[in-house]
Amino acid sequence: MTQNAQHHAYHTVEQAQINLRGRFKEADISTYELDARVLTGFALSLDDIGLIKHASRSVTEQENKILEKVCLARLEGKPVSRIIGVKEFYSLPFHISPATLDPRPDSECLVDSALNAAEKLAKSKSKPLKVLDLGTGSGCLLIAFAHACKQRAIQVKGLGVDISANALRQARINAAINGVSDSVNFRQSDWFENVSSRFDIIISNPPYISSGEIEALAPEVSKYDSKTALDGGTDGLDAYRNIISNIMSFIQPGGCVLFEIGSEQAALVTNLVRQVIVTPPQVTISHVSDLSGLNRVVQVEFDINS
Ligand SMILES: C[S@@+](CC[C@H](N)C(=O)[O-])C[C@H]1O[C@@H](n2cnc3c(N)ncnc32)[C@H](O)[C@@H]1O
Structure with missing residues (x-):
């Protein structure tokens, strides 16, 4: 000693x-x-x-x-979740590793929004809803969503993709721990690269911090969350740009896309959507704020005829 x-x-x-x-x-x-x-x-x-x-x-x-x-x-300065290797999210346990982002309470807002969308879409669908999570990390968003859908008897077939094989290992363990391995799968992919079908709901909490701002973040974040999970390029919008420019090939008519955003990014991400989807009646864009009133989600609902 x-x-x-x-x-x-x-x-x-x-x-x-x-x-x-x-x-x-x-x-x-x-x-x-x-x-x-x-x-x-x-x-x-x-x-x-x-x-x-x-x-x-x-x-x-x-x-x-x-x-x-x-x-x-x-x-x-090591966060408690990094010491014990587990973080609670949406009242469920998630195993984390150096490859995964530490799930944030802020992101529960995205799960709530996805559930609202699923409840609406499930009314007009007899088949399971197809849901894609881009940059799944620990799998917390997709797994919490699938778990809540199970409780509401909404059938879903989920796919979580990530560029990190190590993160996907945790996501698979987390799906098993939380009893949703039957409704979600995970695959390594650089955004849509290894994705080939269309989805009713696409969710994503992509890296959205500007490269230059990462070092200035609290050490609990800059030292312990992986750069791949944080770094959104020079203006923080690289991942949104990539995802949005491909979205029309992967969303079902009538589907819904939900992005988590940094609290200052609502207008910027909305503009990116507007630039790509040029006929405004095709989509309805709205913002969802968290409990402290900050915009945390950009929701894009596609017209059934889009
Ligand atoms: C902000 S984290 C979100 C993780 C998790 N969805 C959450 O909400 O806690 C972003 C995730 O995107 C992944 N990622 C980064 N670049 C990617 C790419 N080009 N293709 C797929 N995933 C990527 C990272 O590995 C990381 O897991």
Whole structure:
């Protein structure tokens, strides 16, 4: 054990949690309470109830070492999800790795919008809805969507694509964990390159940060999320440009495309759609805002005759 770990020897489960809480608070980590609970539970293999039930249990030397390791990782700025390898999204667990973006609560807005679209489209369809997720990463959007559709008895056949084979490995595991492997598949593809059919719903949260802005992001993002997941090129719009210029070959008449966007990008992405789809009656474009009122989704509904 190192000098530092000895200094922080935790005698009981409760003392361990109190110690972590104090050190995180001192380091100005705003979520110090939650982080201490999650990381103590992770290090000691106890869930929330276990932490209470076994509060006075002694902590072994081996456990002390693990506690110290996870505590120091958090103090160095590593996000809790990156330490424990799991993130909750849409109330479901998602395994993450260095190849996947850490799923963001902001992206739940896109899943809600896709569900609204699915509920509308399912009324006029007897076959399962075909859904494509471009840049699927951990698979969180498509899997949460498929899971919610299952609960609503909406039949879907989903395809998630990503350029990263490592991300796709996580997505497949996440589909299995969340019980939707029967309705979603994953494939390696550079956007539409290995995609050959048309879809009722296309969703995408592509990389949309301007290359020059990445280094200035919080270290929890710039240091731990992969550049492939963040970098949207010089103006942040490269992926949208690529996807939108091909969209007419992959969307079904009457279908719906939903993009997550950076909070300042609604007008820019809308303009890109308008430039490509030149006859305005063909599409209805709308914006969906998140709980704090920021535009987070651009929705493009295609006319049935488009
Ligand atoms: C912002 S992340 C979104 C991940 C996930 N959908 C989410 O919402 O958490 C963008 C994803 O696009 C993928 N990506 C980047 N360039 C790509 C390309 N040319 N073709 C396909 N996927 C790409 C990245 O690997 C990453 O998984």
